[in-house]
Amino acid sequence: MPNPEIRSLPIAVRVYPQQLFGEMVSRSNTFWMEPPGILVIHTVARRDARQKLLIGSYQFIESDRCREEGLFYGDLSSAESRRLKKYTAQHFANTDSRARRLRVITQREFLKLLYELVYKARCLVVGFNLPLHLSRLAFDSAPARGFFAGGFSFGLWTYTDKKGRERPNKFRPRICVKYIDRKRSLIGFTARNSPDQEDLIPEGSRSGEPKPGYRFPGHFLDLRTLGFALADEVFSLESACAAFGVELGHQGAS
Amino acid sequence: MTREIFPTRNAAAAHRRKSVAARRVGLGAACACGEKRPEALIPNVNPPICAACQRTALGKSAVDKHHFASKANNATTIHVPVNDHRAELSTAQADWPQSTLRNIEGSPLLAAAGCVRGFVDTILYLIERGLLWIAELLENLDEFLMKQLGPGWWIGTEVEQFAPKRKPHAKS
Numbered sequence: 001m002p003n004p005e006i007r008s009l010p011i012a013v014r015v016y017p018q019q020l021f022g023e024m025v026s027r028s029n030t031f032w033m034e035p036p037g038i039l040v041i042h043t044v045a046r047r048d049a050r051q052k053l054l055i056g057s058y059q060f061i062e063s064d065r066c067r068e069e070g071l072f073y074g075d076l077s078s079a080e081s082r083r084l085k086k087y088t089a090q091h092f093a094n095t096d097s098r099a100r101r102l103r104v105i106t107q108r109e110f111l112k113l114l115y116e117l118v119y120k121a122r123c124l125v126v127g128f129n130l131p132l133h134l135s136r137l138a139f140d141s142a143p144a145r146g147f148f149a150g151g152f153s154f155g156l157w158t159y160t161d162k163k164g165r166e167r168p169n170k171f172r173p174r175i176c177v178k179y180i181d182r183k184r185s186l187i188g189f190t191a192r193n194s195p196d197q198e199d200l201i202p203e204g205s206r207s208g209e210p211k212p213g214y215r216f217p218g219h220f221l222d223l224r225t226l227g228f229a230l231a232d233e234v235f236s237l238e239s240a241c242a243a244f245g246v247e248l249g250h251q252g253a254s
Numbered sequence: 255m256t257r258e259i260f261p262t263r264n265a266a267a268a269h270r271r272k273s274v275a276a277r278r279v280g281l282g283a284a285c286a287c288g289e290k291r292p293e294a295l296i297p298n299v300n301p302p303i304c305a306a307c308q309r310t311a312l313g314k315s316a317v318d319k320h321h322f323a324s325k326a327n328n329a330t331t332i333h334v335p336v337n338d339h340r341a342e343l344s345t346a347q348a349d350w351p352q353s354t355l356r357n358i359e360g361s362p363l364l365a366a367a368g369c370v371r372g373f374v375d376t377i378l379y380l381i382e383r384g385l386l387w388i389a390e391l392l393e394n395l396d397e398f399l400m401k402q403l404g405p406g407w408w409i410g411t412e413v414e415q416f417a418p419k420r421k422p423h424a425k426s
Contacts, residue, residue, distance in 0.1 A: 033281075036269075036273070037269050037273070060265060060266055060269075062265065062269055067265035067266075067269070068265045068266060113266055116266055116267065116270045117266050117269065117270065120270050120273070120274065121266075121269050121270040121272075121273035121274070122273060122277075123269070123273075198274045198277055198278055201277045201278065204281055205277070205280055205281060206280045206281045206282065206283070207280050207298075207300060208277060208278045208279050208280035208283070208297055208298060209298060
């Protein structure tokens with residue numbers, strides 16, 4: 001048997017160091033901590049020029065356990081409502097709670113839930129092609145300013161005035177989206193009028209003191225960007241489900 | 255803990271309350287006595303202090319009177335430690351329907367609903383504080399005796415009478 005030639009090869013090791021909380025030495029106050037709550041959303045729009053929301057689904061995950069799962073809907077015809085009712089009667093929520101009922105709420109009720117979880121409780125909102133889903137939930141849009149200049153500013157939350165007209169709610173933040181390219185986008189909340197004291201507490205604050213002028217930027221995760229970061233490939237939802245071994249992936253709307 | 259035994263009605267609202275309470279007292283805040291529940295800690299106080307320690311330092315009682323069915327439904331109160339009042343029982347009441355909790359019109363049916371909900375919350379609290387620790391103690395004690403005396407340590411002792419009765423295995 002001939003002697004094998006021993007050659008040295010350059011190797012690269014990728015390391016993800018995890019700092020312990022007690023040893024954390026932050027040079028700035030802007031370190032990111034994984035939020036304990038996650039809201040996963042997906043929407044389906046009508047196939048017309050306006051692309052109004054038809055139906056959407058959400059899962060609220062807390063400490064790696066699904067606490068709530070449900071559907072929300074836009075303006076449905078009576079036939080669509082019947083179909084939705086039939087679907088919810090036949091399917092259960094994938095939660096660990098005893099009441100495994102699939103919750104069905106209106107778009108307005110879902111927007112309230114979104115505000116409570118994503119802005120007030122600072123949960124992470126997750127979706128594939130997230131800007132698209134956020135735009136489907138929007139009441140109005142405008143060109144964004146400042147950091148997001150060149151992007152879109154979506155107003156999701158509204159109120160009904162004395163004349164019965166639906167108006168954008170200035171006491172709720174808007175969501176700005178700026179595309180960097182087709183794989184990546186910047187997403188964040190804008191400031192809002194009269195924020196509560198607890199909304200002015202910066203992320204990761206150890207004192208819990210409100211900081212005047214602080215704007216919570218939000219935690220948004222676009223799975224398209226994550227897929228690209230992990231596999232260096234631009235996925236569709238179907239191809240991403242196939243690539244990452246999701247058994248019950250995207251099945252299309254019927 | 256009580257909420258773990260009996261799932262919350264509205265998981266999202268409970269999460270929001272918990273997140274806001276944790277943010278108000280600051281990241282990783284804990285009282286010198288070891289109290290870590292954000293609802294029991296006093297916001298914007300440095301170093302962090304819990305309600306019980308603050309009351310004690312001020313020479314006040316660390317025991318609260320808790321309206322078990324909410325003040326709007328029943329005047330009956332029970333004495334509970336202030337930290338548990340804030341972190342367990344009031345938090346549990348926040349999960350009730352607002353109409354039951356406030357009962358603005360004074361409906362007798364909502365008052366009855368409040369009494370039922372309050373009774374359940376109080377019982378769960380007492381189960382956790384008064385019973386669950388005994389179960390944990392017994393489990394730890396069994397493990398300790400097993401190590402010290404070996405398997406079947408209860409055979410031939412006064413404790414044997416409490417051993418579960420088993421059918422003898424059928425011989426083949």
